[in-house]
Amino acid sequence: MTNSVFSLKNVVVTVGDGVQILKSVNFDIYDGDFITVLGTNGAGKSTLFNTIAGNLSISSGEILHNGHNIAHETAVKRTNYIARVFQDPKMGTAPRMTVAENLLLAEKRGSKRTLHGRGLTQKKLTEYATLTKVMGNNLDSRLNTATGDLSGGQRQALSFLMATRVKPELLLLDEHTAALDPKTSEQLMQATNEQVTKHKLTALMITHNLADALKYGNRLIIMNAGNIVLDVRDEEKKALDENTILRYFVS
Numbered sequence: 001m002t003n004s005v006f007s008l009k010n011v012v013v014t015v016g017d018g019v020q021i022l023k024s025v026n027f028d029i030y031d032g033d034f035i036t037v038l039g040t041n042g043a044g045k046s047t048l049f050n051t052i053a054g055n056l057s058i059s060s061g062e063i064l065h066n067g068h069n070i071a072h073e074t075a076v077k078r079t080n081y082i083a084r085v086f087q088d089p090k091m092g093t094a095p096r097m098t099v100a101e102n103l104l105l106a107e108k109r110g111s112k113r114t115l116h117g118r119g120l121t122q123k124k125l126t127e128y129a130t131l132t133k134v135m136g137n138n139l140d141s142r143l144n145t146a147t148g149d150l151s152g153g154q155r156q157a158l159s160f161l162m163a164t165r166v167k168p169e170l171l172l173l174d175e176h177t178a179a180l181d182p183k184t185s186e187q188l189m190q191a192t193n194e195q196v197t198k199h200k201l202t203a204l205m206i207t208h209n210l211a212d213a214l215k216y217g218n219r220l221i222i223m224n225a226g227n228i229v230l231d232v233r234d235e236e237k238k239a240l241d242e243n244t245i246l247r248y249f250v251s
C-alpha cells in the first residue's frame, strides 16, 4: 500500500470537564480510499470529520497531510484540499445565486472566491450542462435557477458537484443523502458512487444506511464511544453482512 494521504496519530479530543469524545484514534487514509463510516448516534463520526476538517481542535496527537502536521491549520485553510458535503440541503450553496453561478464560484477553491471579471460564457454553460446531466435529476435544465428554488435532491447533487469541481484531496460526505426521500437518496447515492469511482476521489462517507455502507466503497469503519472499533477493506469488507455489523452497535 502507498503512503497515506491523511493520517491521524493518537488523536484525542476532550470537551467540557475532561470528557474524551475521540479516544486516541489512529487512522490512515490512502489515496483512492472510499470509506463508509458507521456508528450509533453519538459514536463520534461527526467529531472525526470536524477534527479532520479543522472545525474542532484536538487535545493531543497529530493529523498528518502528506506527512505534514496540520493539527494547527485553520478550517478555512484546509478547505484548499478538503471538501465536505453536509446532510442539510441548505448548506454548501449560496441560495440566491443560480446553479451556474455556484458552479463557477466552486472553481475558485484555493484562490480568492469572487465572480468578479469571470463571466458565465456560453462555453461554460455548455460545460455545466454536461457536468450536471450526469447527476440524472434534471439539474442540467435548471442552470439559471436560483439554488434556493431547487428540490432538496437537486441541491444536494449541486453541493456534491461543487465540492468536487476542483478535485479535493479528501471528500467528506456527512450523511449527504439522509434528508432525501428513499428514491432520491438512492439516485444520489448511485451518482455519488459513479463520480467517486470515475474520478478516483478519496472519500469518507458517514451513513446510517447499512446496505449503502456495505454496497459502496472499498473500506468500512465503525465507530463506537469515540473509538474506531472496526476497520476493514476489500475482501474482508465484502464478506461482512448486516448482522455482523450490528454486533458493533453497542451503546
Ligand SMILES: Nc1ncnc2c1ncn2[C@@H]1O[C@H](COP(=O)(O)OP(=O)(O)OP(=O)(O)O)[C@@H](O)[C@H]1O
Residues within 6 Å of the ligand: 015, 016, 021, 039, 040, 041, 042, 043, 044, 045, 046, 047, 048
Ligand atoms: N463541540 C462539542 N462539545 C461538546 N460535546 C461534543 C461536541 N461535539 C460533539 N460532542 C459530543 O461528542 C459525542 C459524539 O458526537 P458526534 O456528533 O461526533 O456523534 P455522531 O457519531 O456523529 O452521532 P450522530 O449519528 O447522532 O450524528 C456526543 O456525545 C456529542 O454530544
